[in-house]
Amino acid sequence: MLSKQEYIEKAESKIYKTYNRFPVVFDHGDGVRLYDTDGQEYLDFGAGIAVMGLGYNDPEFNTALKEQVDKLLHTSNLFYNVPAVEAGELILKASGMDKVFFTNSGTEAVEGALKIARRYAYNKDGGHDHEIIAMNHSFHGRSLGALSVTGNDHYQEPFKPLLPGIQFADFNDLDSVKALVNHKTCAIIMETIQGEGGIYPAEEEFLKGVRALCDEHDMLLILDEIQCGMGRTGTMFAWQKYGVKPDVMTVAKALGNGVPVGAFLAAGKAATAMSPGDHGTTYGGNPFVTAAASKVLELFEKRKLVDHVKEVGEYLAEKLKSLADRYDIIKEQRGMGLIQGLEFSVPVAPIVSKALSEQKLVLISAGTNIIRFVPPLVIEKEDVDEMIEKLEAVLEQPL
C-alpha cells in the first residue's frame, strides 16, 4: 500500500485536474463516519455532497447491491428489467409524478428536463417557443445544456457560446421573472432550494407565483431537486412543502446512495411530450443502479427517514442559529431540515480546511462565504452536538 502522499502525487500526475482537492485519501466509511488511509476517523457533514443519505456501509443496502451484482448488472434499454420497474413504481408513488426516466447523473437529468421543455414547445408550434427562464446563482450541472441554465458567469464564461434563448431572473423575485416572460418562453427552471448558490430556499409566495405564471402562459415548471430532494428537507421532495407541483422534476444524489443514478420525472402534459427515439442512454436505468434506487426508496419508507430528518433537522437548525448568535462573523443561518447554511462575513475556506485537518470534521462550502451542512440523513442529535463542538473549536482560533 502506498503512503497518503504517494497516492496524492499519483492522483495529481494522472487525473485530469479540474478540482483542487483536500489532502485526504478516504478509505472506508461506516454510518456517519469516514476513515482515511492512515486510519483516522472523520465525522462527515458533507455526505459526498448530499449523496449518502443512508450513510456509509449500510448492511441492508449493501446486501441488495451484492445480490444484484451476482444476478445481472446491465442489459441496455432495448429490453425491460425488473429493478427499473420497481424503482419506477416507488419514485412515482413518492412524488405523485406520472413518468420517470432514469439517468446516470444529475446533470443528465437536467438535460432530459430541458429536452422535455424543448419537445413540448416543438409539439405546439414547431419549436418557435423555445426560450427558457433560469435563475441567477443557480446550479444545474456542467454539461453544455445544464451549464447554459446555471446562473454563474464564472462557470459559463470559458465555454460560451452556450444554448441560445436562456434568460436569467432573480431567485425569489417574482417581478424579475414576470419581466422576462414573453410569447417564446416554454419553461422556467429552478432549484426549490438553491444549493451551490448558498442554501437559499424558495419563498412560498415566489414558488406559487412562478407556478401560476407557468399555468397562465402554458410554460413548464421544472424543479431541480437533485440536492434538496430525497427527504433532505423533511418531506420526500422539497416542493411538497409548498403545495406546488412541478411539471418536470430532476433527482439524483441521494437517490442511489453512492451508486450513480439520477432521474427526470414528468407529470400531466409534460409526461407525454417526448416519443420513442427522442432520448436515450446506454447505462441509464440499468438493473444495478435501479436496484440501488429501489432499495434506497424502500429503506426510506421502512425506516421513516423523512420523519427522522424533520426531528434532527430542527435540532441542527437550532444549534446553528445559536452559533450564529454567538459569533459575530456569522451573518445568518438558513435552510430546511438537513440542508442548512451558515453565511459568514469572511471567506470560509480556512474554516473548512481547519475543521478537516485539525478536528477531523468534513464540512463543505457553498460559494465563498457559506458553509453548507448536508450530512447523511441518518445523523443523530449527538452527532450534531459533536459537530458544533468541533466547529466551535475552529471558530475560537484566529482565522
Ligand SMILES: Cc1ncc(COP(=O)(O)O)c(C=O)c1O
Ligand atoms: C441542484 C443541482 N443540480 C444539478 C447538479 C448536477 O448533478 P451531478 O453532479 O450529479 O451531475 C447538482 C450537483 O451538485 C445540483 O446540486
